[in-house]
Amino acid sequence: MSQNKVVVITGASSGIGEASARLLAQNGFQVFGGVRNPQRVNAIPGVRYGTADVTDDASVSDFVQWVLSEAGKIDILINNAGVSLVGPVENTSVSEAQTVFDTNLFGPLRMIRAVLPSMRAARSGLIINVSSVLGFLPAPFMGIYASSKHALEGLSESLDHEIREFNVRVVLLEPTFTNTKLDVNAAQTEMPLGVYATQADATIKAVQAQIRTAPSPLAVAEKILAVINGPYRMRQPAGGQATLLSRLRRFMPANAVDSSLRKTFGFGKRSTS
Numbered sequence: 001m002s003q004n005k006v007v008v009i010t011g012a013s014s015g016i017g018e019a020s021a022r023l024l025a026q027n028g029f030q031v032f033g034g035v036r037n038p039q040r041v042n043a044i045p046g047v048r049y050g051t052a053d054v055t056d057d058a059s060v061s062d063f064v065q066w067v068l069s070e071a072g073k074i075d076i077l078i079n080n081a082g083v084s085l086v087g088p089v090e091n092t093s094v095s096e097a098q099t100v101f102d103t104n105l106f107g108p109l110r111m112i113r114a115v116l117p118s119m120r121a122a123r124s125g126l127i128i129n130v131s132s133v134l135g136f137l138p139a140p141f142m143g144i145y146a147s148s149k150h151a152l153e154g155l156s157e158s159l160d161h162e163i164r165e166f167n168v169r170v171v172l173l174e175p176t177f178t179n180t181k182l183d184v185n186a187a188q189t190e191m192p193l194g195v196y197a198t199q200a201d202a203t204i205k206a207v208q209a210q211i212r213t214a215p216s217p218l219a220v221a222e223k224i225l226a227v228i229n230g231p232y233r234m235r236q237p238a239g240g241q242a243t244l245l246s247r248l249r250r251f252m253p254a255n256a257v258d259s260s261l262r263k264t265f266g267f268g269k270r271s272t273s
């Protein structure tokens with residue numbers, strides 16, 4: 001069934017994108033990876049790479065036109081490229097926040113706008129937006145990242161209503177901490193941490209410790225494959241912990257979720273009131 005399916009994945013140069021490109025190619029999909037620098041990728045058999053900087057309209061448009069000219073169609077779009085930003089919300093400049101949104105929200109928007117006309121014409125398609133558990137949970141000292149993923153969730157759920165009649169659906173893939181370079185690559189807010197320094201350091205250490213022992217990106221890639229091959233569901237937490245967090249968010253009292261999150265993010269007991 002996968003033999004003729006054409007998949008486009010952004011951010012295919014590392015982490016979840018690279019693992020997904022490899023696994024989908026191994027499973028017979030025609031995979032086109034969008035990367036910022038095709039010269040720097042570790043080539044994967046069965047994956048073809050093109051330049052796609054998701055913050056650049058022309059780059060996205062050229063990339064999608066290239067895939068369509070090579071493959072004639074795009075069955076599945078995986079909006080995976082993403083960046084993170086660490087720092088207190090108060091210390092974040094609007095331009096720093098805009099940079100994150102330009103990749104994490106407007107990047108998918110650019111890709112969707114470029115790909116949808118061909119999917120609508122074919123009356124078939126699947127768009128998988130790689131969100132995060134931080135698309136439905138808060139994240140102290142990653143507030144801009146979390147808000148970009150919350151925004152992606154709102155965009156995805158709204159879009160799904162608009163395009164369903166064309167037989168195109170949108171999925172939100174929601175991984176929890178995954179052992180990739182996302183946190184290493186994360187920018188830090190330029191302004192000194194100031195009054196937030198002690199707590200921000202504790203939170204950053206707690207997050208880094210979680211990522212070191214987190215599942216590999218292959219686990220998320222396997223979830224993406226299962227999403228493509230399985231029955232449609234809008235929200236797809238990736239892995240046991242993400243599923244648990246998704247259920248906790250929906251069914252647990254808000255104060256219990258709040259306390260548990262504060263523990264995860266390295267906050268002491270005294271500041272919970």
Ligand SMILES: NC(=O)c1ccc[n+]([C@@H]2O[C@H](COP(=O)([O-])OP(=O)(O)OC[C@H]3O[C@@H](n4cnc5c(N)ncnc54)[C@H](OP(=O)(O)O)[C@@H]3O)[C@@H](O)[C@H]2O)c1
Pocket residue numbers: 010011012013014015016017034035036037052053054055079080081082083103130131132133174175176177178179180181182183185211217
């Ligand atoms: N790791 C986690 O704990 C975690 C948890 C939940 C969700 N996620 C999400 O998973 C996705 C993949 O992240 P990852 O963990 O695999 O991190 P990663 O290893 O840092 O990969 C991020 C990818 O995005 C690409 N990228 C960044 N800016 C781009 C741009 N402007 N245009 C095109 N590509 C760009 C990077 O390309 P370059 O090589 O060119 O930099 C890289 O391939 C992200 O959307 C992230 O938010 C990750």
